[in-house]
Amino acid sequence: MSTTQTDVDKRDSDKSFRKLLGENPRPAAVWLGVLALLLALEIGRVFAGIDTLFAVIGFVVDLFAATPAAIGGNVAGTLGPAAGAVATVVFGFALAFAVSIPVSEYVPDATVDVLGLELSRRGHRWAKRVELASALVAVAALIAYTPVGGAFSAAIAAITGSVDALSSALPSLTSRELISNTGHRTPDGGWDDTFLGLSPAVAWAIRTGLVFAYATALLAWVWRGYETYRTHYRGADWTPTDDTVRRFRSNYWGLFGFAIVFIFVVLALWAPAVSPVEAEHNIYEPNANGFEYLDENGEVQEVNHVFANLDSRSDGQNTVGLLSYDDYDRWAPLGTTNRGQDMMTHLSYGARTSLTIGMTAIGLGAFVAVVLSLLSAYYKGITDIATVMTSDTIQAVPALLLIMLVSVVFQEADHPIAQPLDGGLLLALIFAFTLWPGMWRAIRGPSLQVSEQEWVDAAKSYGQTPLRTMQKHMAPYIAGYILIYASLLIGGVIISTAALTFLGLGINPPTPEWGRLIDGGRTYVATSSWHVATVPGIAIVLVVVAFNALGDAIRDAIDPEADVDEAEAATAGGGA
């Protein structure tokens, strides 16, 4: 497993990346210029993405900031207010200390020398961390308990507010304002308010086509960037990654998987552009939003989405099927749901939900697994045994049932963590909690092997800190394994999420989720409204097959001899 070695130690090769870039900046400049042009075409969406990112960061920071006080409150409830205050401070400091460990390496040594203490190298390191943690706590206390906090949050609000304003003001190539498919018929048979007077179906097709063309162009350009880097700016002529890429490119089954996954991701990222009606109008607030249509008497009328949806239900009696218009001339490429909402909108926003949950769960789980595997392989002994015991415990409980129980416990209590995505974040966290033991077990062998290598000993004796040793000399060798497992497990997460929502447990309405669509259509499978349960089901199967194919292909590409336990990965769905 010497795959990610590529970028390792470019410094050791004859010429560094920076030097090569200085000597021959032209290809990089051309590439960056075209990339900027591509991004400028969709600048509105780029800012919308940054806006979302800010919201996520804000939420995470808020959550962490609230934990010390929450834990203190819990302790105060049982042991009295003084103990509560102590618990708040202790936990807050512990949190700050945990944050300071990876950061402290980048803080100059001078900060400790100021203290004027005689310290060993190790003591020096710890002193630096304690100092950093104290500084963090001081800043946090300043923000939380003094007027500085008001100014600080005002500044943050100003920044996010301006990004928010920019995201709605800036244009996008694929925006629905530019290529509009919402309009109404005119009495003479044409269309009003739509793009170039085309029918909504054609306008929607053009917009969707444009989205996929743009996404493909972006992907091709990113690939081009890698090739540019390889030919002009990489010190080495050949690295093992070249072989990995070559093997992957000749694996057609894997490429098929990649293509489907690509479509799925584009669907999720460009959900607002791909959906024929605005989700905000059609799904979230149908009461507050109306549109115009041409009624039977040849007059243009205004109607609320909520009434129009009532008449457009696909519930066995009425059906708005695939590739058809409903009675209000709204184009429904995949028909409507049993509640009259647009299926394509549900599908694309549902893809967003699934992707968010899948990535969060797998990302967090993989992070925990990698950190613990490095720690347990480096320190062995008690760390290893404790991790074995914890992971055995989690694996002994049936995952799907545990997820059901925990998600209900938190949702019943209306815990703040159950708010984002109507329970989606909670679900992702529980998935991460149940998935890391499997991933940890899978990479435990490789990490133990790496920790026995001479170069790790060499790094230790050279005075390298444990953190650095793990980061630079161990982590790259297990990265490939974790990548394989992540792609094999994500399909299971998607299936389980859909299954829980199908049962009414996972994600609550109105957040769109594929499982709820299947639940809505389950009684109409044998009627004319068969599409309600079938379309999302096929989507799930396709995406899961694609992720499995991708995982297999990555495994074969990284290391054809890799011994990856398929049975382990197969249990990911937990029988859902």
Place this chain on the structure above:
Amino acid sequence: MSRWEYFVKRLLLTVPVLFLVLSFLFVMLRMGPIDPVAAILGPQATGGDAQAIRERLGLDEPLWQQYVDFITSFLTFDFGQSWVVQAGRPIIEIVVGAAPATLWLGFWAILLPLFIGIPLGFYAGLNPNSLGDYTASFGGILWQALPNFWLSVLALATLRQTRNGGGPFGFDWYAFGPDFLSRDISITGTPDFDWFSTMDLLFFPVPYVSDWTALAIDVKLILPPALILGSASMAAELRIGRTAMLETVNANFVETARAKGLTSRVIVWKHIFRNALIPLLPVITSEAFLLIGGSVIVEQIFNINGLGRIFFQSVTQGDLPMAGALLFIFTLIILFLNILQDFLYTIIDPRVGYDQ
């Protein structure tokens, strides 16, 4: 370390695991965000009733006392009474009543994939890169990705469609085998085990089948959900069976056997088949894992009053002691199966060691 030492070590490791699971349940149920009094009486409950419940559940005792009580009661299978689902009934009674349906479902869900998945996988492995191999492998990949809940919905709709000869070629699931229409029973529901009787033979109760038609009805009831529940494991067995077969066929000892002039029948059955079964063992035991998770979904859709459905009801209705008890029982089953798997491995494959 010898293999038996390894086995004993694994056995000892289950004790702390059991305690950790119990502690986790305690934290979740007693210290978690849900207030037990509110769960029983509703959120507005105050005053005497609430105090009575608090006393009955022992919520006023110190936390360590609650913890000790919790652990001892769970370890002695004294789970107390259900709060909501079947309020007031002892949980252990409800569990014993629901277990047969789930066992019946699980039995068929393990048996069917075994007799479909493994032969298909071995066939594919013996004829690699043939049309049959591609079909089987592709089928396995697809089968593994099919969500159980979606399959169940589709299967039920299709079976309902065949009523009165509405299926292809006039197929009628209702009339197939024991007739359901004339008996006026639904194609979904809980098997009633009317066929199961015991007779005393030398003072020992010996089970026997008293009513073959009732048995056929129960089998027919359970067949579609069992096939769906076993689908993922079937696919896993197929894929791993294929790989195992391919690896064994190319092993040196097979070449030796061929060189000795053994007939291909002996080679396949005696040398290849047995060795290819070894990697399948963990798949079969991990099936239990899938079955327990999947049983909740399949039982819910197919209206089977088994453990999975009761778990689902207790979770959705906030019956925490029942959900906790069921989770604990399922965990016990899984721990037992893990030990069984290690034991079987120790016997079958002497190569397993702690060093791996």
